[in-house]
Amino acid sequence: MLAPSYQKLKDILSVTIDSKRILTNPLQTLAYGTDASFYRLIPKIVILAHNEAEVIEIIKQAKKLDIALTFRAAGTSLSGQAITDSVLVVATHGWKNFELLEENKKIKLEPGIVGARANTFLAPHGLKIGPDPASIGACMIGGIVANNASGMCCGTAQNSYQTIADIRIVLHDGTVLDTADAKSVDAFKKNQTDLIQEIENLRDQIKSDETLYNQIKNKFKIKNTTGYSINALVDYQDSIEIIKHLMVGSEGTLAFISNVTFKTIIDEKHKSCSLIFFNTIKDACNATILLKSAPVAAVELLDRESIRSVENDDDAPAYFKTLPESACALLVECRDNDVTVLKEKQDAIRLQIQSIPTYTNYEFTSNPKQYYFNWKARKGLLPTVGGLRKNGTTVIIEDVAFPLPQLADACLELKDLFKKYEYHDAVLFGHALEGNLHFVFSQDFSNQAEVDRYEKLMSELAVLVVDRFNGSLKAEHGTGRNMAPFVEKEWGATAYEIMKRIKNIFDPNNKINPDVLINPDPKAHLKNLKPMPESHAIVDKCMECGFCEPHCVSEGLTLSPRQRIVIAREISRLEESHDNPQRLADIRKDVTYQLDETCATDGLCALACPVHIDTGKFVKTWRANELNDSNKKAGAFIGSHMAETTAVMRTGLKMVSFFHSLFGTKIMTTLSNGFHFISFGKVPKWIPEMPKGANKINTKN
Numbered sequence: 094m095l096a097p098s099y100q101k102l103k104d105i106l107s108v109t110i111d112s113k114r115i116l117t118n119p120l121q122t123l124a125y126g127t128d129a130s131f132y133r134l135i136p137k138i139v140i141l142a143h144n145e146a147e148v149i150e151i152i153k154q155a156k157k158l159d160i161a162l163t164f165r166a167a168g169t170s171l172s173g174q175a176i177t178d179s180v181l182v183v184a185t186h187g188w189k190n191f192e193l194l195e196e197n198k199k200i201k202l203e204p205g206i207v208g209a210r211a212n213t214f215l216a217p218h219g220l221k222i223g224p225d226p227a228s229i230g231a232c233m234i235g236g237i238v239a240n241n242a243s244g245m246c247c248g249t250a251q252n253s254y255q256t257i258a259d260i261r262i263v264l265h266d267g268t269v270l271d272t273a274d275a276k277s278v279d280a281f282k283k284n285q286t287d288l289i290q291e292i293e294n295l296r297d298q299i300k301s302d303e304t305l306y307n308q309i310k311n312k313f314k315i316k317n318t319t320g321y322s323i324n325a326l327v328d329y330q331d332s333i334e335i336i337k338h339l340m341v342g343s344e345g346t347l348a349f350i351s352n353v354t355f356k357t358i359i360d361e362k363h364k365s366c367s368l369i370f371f372n373t374i375k376d377a378c379n380a381t382i383l384l385k386s387a388p389v390a391a392v393e394l395l396d397r398e399s400i401r402s403v404e405n406d407d408d409a410p411a412y413f414k415t416l417p418e419s420a421c422a423l424l425v426e427c428r429d430n431d432v433t434v435l436k437e438k439q440d441a442i443r444l445q446i447q448s449i450p451t452y453t454n455y456e457f458t459s460n461p462k463q464y465y466f467n468w469k470a471r472k473g474l475l476p477t478v479g480g481l482r483k484n485g486t487t488v489i490i491e492d493v494a495f496p497l498p499q500l501a502d503a504c505l506e507l508k509d510l511f512k513k514y515e516y517h518d519a520v521l522f523g524h525a526l527e528g529n530l531h532f533v534f535s536q537d538f539s540n541q542a543e544v545d546r547y548e549k550l551m552s553e554l555a556v557l558v559v560d561r562f563n564g565s566l567k568a569e570h571g572t573g574r575n576m577a578p579f580v581e582k583e584w585g586a587t588a589y590e591i592m593k594r595i596k597n598i599f600d601p602n603n604k605i606n607p608d609v610l611i612n613p614d615p616k617a618h619l620k621n622l623k624p625m626p627e628s629h630a631i632v633d634k635c636m637e638c639g640f641c642e643p644h645c646v647s648e649g650l651t652l653s654p655r656q657r658i659v660i661a662r663e664i665s666r667l668e669e670s671h672d673n674p675q676r677l678a679d680i681r682k683d684v685t686y687q688l689d690e691t692c693a694t695d696g697l698c699a700l701a702c703p704v705h706i707d708t709g710k711f712v713k714t715w716r717a718n719e720l721n722d723s724n725k726k727a728g729a730f731i732g733s734h735m736a737e738t739t740a741v742m743r744t745g746l747k748m749v750s751f752f753h754s755l756f757g758t759k760i761m762t763t764l765s766n767g768f769h770f771i772s773f774g775k776v777p778k779w780i781p782e783m784p785k786g787a788n789k790i791n792t793k794n
């Protein structure tokens with residue numbers, strides 16, 4: 094039963110939004126409520142919004158009823174910023190429009206477009222969008238911009254913050270601002286004088302405080318997604334430009350993003366890379382510093398544990414297994430549209446790092462097999478840890494950045510920290526050129542001792558990153574519930590106060606994705622942890638990353654592979670714990686259609702899954718388990734009497750066709766509907782397209 098205010102919201106919105114898209118049943122709210130993070134909140138209502146008018150209506154009505162809203166794109170966020178226990182507004186289906194502008198120099202995109210799909214619109218022109226998160230095959234424009242997501246090549250120069258040209262947003266009261274439309278900007282300036290004034294006050298306050306000004310400038314020299322993009326207040330003078338850039342990295346806490354226009358980037362035709370081994374992390378990091386001024390497209394660091402995880406690959410060179418414990422690799426990529434220039438770039442890179450000894454000689458390769466292996470070594474790290482982890486544990490990907498000169502010391506101290514807290518499966522890798530390191534490890538949250546261990550790791554990590562190295566606690570994955578308690582630690586009281594004021598300017602009632610990014614609870618990162626119960630061997634390694642969703646034919650009709658697994662897990666948990674029989678019954682009531690009957694079981698999802706889970710295979714197993722004895726007997730009988738069964742079917746179809754020719758379509762339809770009705774659905778309906786029984790195939794000739 095919904096609380097009265099939520100029921101009222103549902104009733105009001107049902108007048109203008111198709112009520113089939115306002116979901117309140119336990120199965121769908123859990124399925125849609127889940128994202129890739131290790132946090133779990135279940136929304137009371139999920140609304141599948143299809144256009145801006147609907148979003149404006151939702152925002153206005155929710156405001157009247159004082160109800161909090163969270164916006165959702167693909168739900169691949171890792172830090173707990175795309176979940177809620179209130180109302181989740183999913184803006185994916187129906188948000189797929191795009192427009193190439195100014196001779197392809199710009200592209201306007203709606204928030205439900207997958208990043209990789211946006212690139213397919215630009216590929217024929219040799220162009221792409223700037224942001225390049227590793228999740229680009231699944232995550233969507235709304236989430237990419239709201240998280241200021243970035244990856245291997247875009248660095249701090251081509252992320253959403255740097256490449257955004259325009260944005261259209263809906264504020265907490267339904268006001269729309271479209272920065273590409275002069276009329277909209279004029280109206281906004283006229284009607285929102287207080288908001289504009291407050292933004293300008295903040296800007297002037299920062300510009301008059303030299304310490305704060307320099308702090309902001311310095312902290313954004315490396316990747317930083319901790320807190321709001323307050324660099325907007327130092328980089329821009331114009332209030333509209335400031336608002337536009339503040340929206341980047343705002344994690345859905347300031348406004349809804351209806352569309353974004355990006356400046357496009359050249360996607361070079363020729364690519365080559367080299368996996369260069371150094372004797373120590375220090376050497377690798379020193380080489381990275383030198384590479385900063387070389388013509389490189391990407392420099393990825395892989396520690397010894399990372400290399401170990403691919404040393405058994407068929408394509409891995411034999412010496413991987415004999416590398417010293419201190420070894421460290423850099424995967425260096427260069428790109429150009431001209432092959433001769435590409436070669437010159439390779440030479441320049443070699444020259445740049447010649448003062449640093451390498452463990453072996455190295456070559457750049459464009460050979461597809463070698464090139465693919467090198468990148469597989471880098472990109473396979475997450476699946477490796479994810480696939481090897483114990484069932485019932487979560488994979489955690491943390492995401493910090495350090496000033497480049499301190500990267501070597503920071504790497505070593507991070508490794509010591511993992512040893513201290515016995516995270517023996519931790520691997521360290523990342524976008525070295527940006528000082529951005531990811532570490533991936535498995536974490537059990539099923540008992541207090543493990544939660545305590547995680548808490549200690551996080552507290553010490555904060556000290557290490559902030560106090561020791563003046564780094565970023567979140568480089569590219571966004572603050573979320575995971576880092577919200579540490580924003581003040583990283584930024585200090587003055588900058589944090591500015592961030593709180595920004596939130597207050599755009600969301601005075603704290604109803605737009607509350608508790609994300611700004612959260613007064615110092616233990617918020619330890620609450621609402623997602624259970625990961627064992628369910629079935631085929632799906633137990635699922636990380637709930639969502640990479641399978643764009644490849645699923647039933648996603649949007651009913652459930653995606655990730656959502657099927659989430660539901661199966663919840664059923665297993667409820668069956669095991671017996672703690673809520675009613676909820677179990679409610680979920681089971683809808684599960685046959687949602688999880689089973691609408692799955693095509695084609696296994697396409699396994700192609701995109703980092704841990705190769707074939708959810709179709711799981712659904713077939715589920716289907717078999719769910720059949721009752723008489724169905725199983727009937728199935729077995731048909732299986733062992735196939736010739737007789739098809740003979741009966743042929744005759745049946747011929748008879749039906751005969752009666753059709755006798756009665757005609759109208760009478761036949763009426764008769765068929767009648768039989769279907771009086772048999773309580775047991776006799777299937779006839780349709781004119783039904784084929785005539787074929788003749789038996791002669792297999793003797």
Ligand SMILES: Cc1cc2nc3c(=O)[nH]c(=O)nc-3n(C[C@H](O)[C@H](O)[C@H](O)COP(=O)(O)OP(=O)(O)OC[C@H]3O[C@@H](n4cnc5c(N)ncnc54)[C@H](O)[C@@H]3O)c2cc1C
Pocket residue numbers: 128129163164165166167168169170171174175184204225226227228231232233234235236237238239240241242243244245343344345346348349350351475569570571606638639
């Ligand atoms: C395996 C894996 C690898 C990843 N690798 C990277 C990486 O290399 N780099 C990186 O940066 N990230 C990475 N991520 C994190 C994540 O994929 C990205 O941050 C991504 O951009 C999130 O996009 P999404 O569409 O999933 O957004 P969601 O998770 O749905 O939402 C993200 C945030 O955006 C807000 N939001 C969504 N739509 C709107 C809208 N229309 N208006 C306002 N706010 C909105 C949400 O409220 C939420 O706060 C990775 C994730 C996974 C699972």
Ligand code: SF4
Pocket residue numbers: 634635636637638639640641642654655658701702703704705706708
């Ligand atoms: S099935 Fe695979 S791709 Fe889908 S959510 Fe699980 S781990 Fe990710």
